[in-house]
Ligand SMILES: Nc1nc2c(ncn2[C@@H]2O[C@H](COP(=O)(O)OP(=O)(O)OP(=O)(O)O)[C@@H](O)[C@H]2O)c(=O)[nH]1
């Protein structure tokens with residue numbers, strides 16, 4: 195069998211017989227093991243092997259093959275993405291949940307050759323599945339949740355007293371900190387602990403088969419129950435970010451830059467307002483193994499409670515924070531007015547938030563204009579009796595005192611929690 199045989203294309207039937215070693219007398223058939231051995235130089239026994247190099251080493255270094263060479267790093271062929279596209283987070287959603295229908299009971303009367311009046315033998319239907327939501331760290335948004343969720347129905351009963359199987363429950367994972375509200379806005383459940391489960395809609399019970407209805411007066415009942423419908427409820431599901439400390443400030447004040455400076459979180463930073471459209475949470479780790487989470491939320495502006503800018507709806511993300519850090523751009527004239535507006539808008543949303551332990555960060559202190567504005571801001575902040583920290587998030591200046599303050603705040607709040615419990 196020469197190499198030319200495989201290279202030239204057959205034209206006549208005769209050529210084809212010559213070209214294809216497995217064809218004889220013009221009948222095409224699949225190659226046999228002996229054909230394979232003839233064609234594959236490394237196979238002598240019909241077992242296919244990877245080729246080997248001349249010194250006997252396997253020339254493949256892929257998964258599962260033994261190599262005597264040192265492992266080398268796999269070169270990165272795909273360049274890192276430069277995309278700045280931000281996928282909006284789905285943090286509020288309305289869903290209709292429906293429990294599974296129960297299986298119907300069966301009507302059956304046993305009739306066997308030797309037992310023609312065997313009596314009723316219709317089995318019960320299985321129960322419909324529930325719909326449950328489970329808090330988990332694996333999820334960060336509600337994107338994966340469809341707007342209508344239906345659980346599995348129970349299996350119908352059948353003759354010979356066979357009961358239908360109960361349906362499997364449907365478990366949907368949600369982020370920790372998910373709230374379930376009724377259609378009138380009342381908070382029903384708060385899944386704020388990892389692994390917490392909420393049964394949102396119960397499945398219907400399976401119907402009884404006619405066997406169940408046998409009585410002294412009716413030995414052959416021809417009645418059975420239908421399986422019950424599952425519950426059908428509409429909920430508004432909402433995520434409230436769980437962070438220990440919330441950063442609040444005007445757009446462009448430098449909140450995201452500051453979060454990048456103190457944590458490994460990477461929110462987008464840009465010199466225009468409303469760069470941040472969704473909360474970002476970063477973690478500050480301390481050497482006593484405590485981890486404090488800090489949330490950067492979108493910027494607030496005057497009139498936000500009247501839905502100016504992005505409104506104040508996203509303030510729900512700081513409702514669970516132990517403390518707040520007001521971040522002020524000190525380079526703009528009269529920076530204390532920012533603080534006044536921020537506190538006013540928070541008061542409009544929920545006055546209780548103003549009572550949380552708070553500090554003020556005078557940001558952009560590296561700019562020359564900030565020096566003269568700082569004194570006025572200090573006087574205003576002293577009147578409010580709040581701690582003030584001059585910082586530059588961009589240049590990482592003034593960070594350690596704030597990290598110490600965040601830790602103090604965390605410790606104090608946690609101690610209070612423990613003593614309350
Ligand atoms: N000079 C100086 N510039 C800063 C500092 N912090 C932030 N900036 C700049 O201010 C601009 C806005 O910063 P961001 O961190 O995006 O501001 P933000 O508060 O997150 O803004 P929004 O997301 O729109 O609310 C960027 O151009 C930053 O480089 C700072 O300490 N000094």
Ligand SMILES: [Mg+2]
Pocket residue numbers: 449450451461462463469470490
């Ligand atoms: Mg931002």
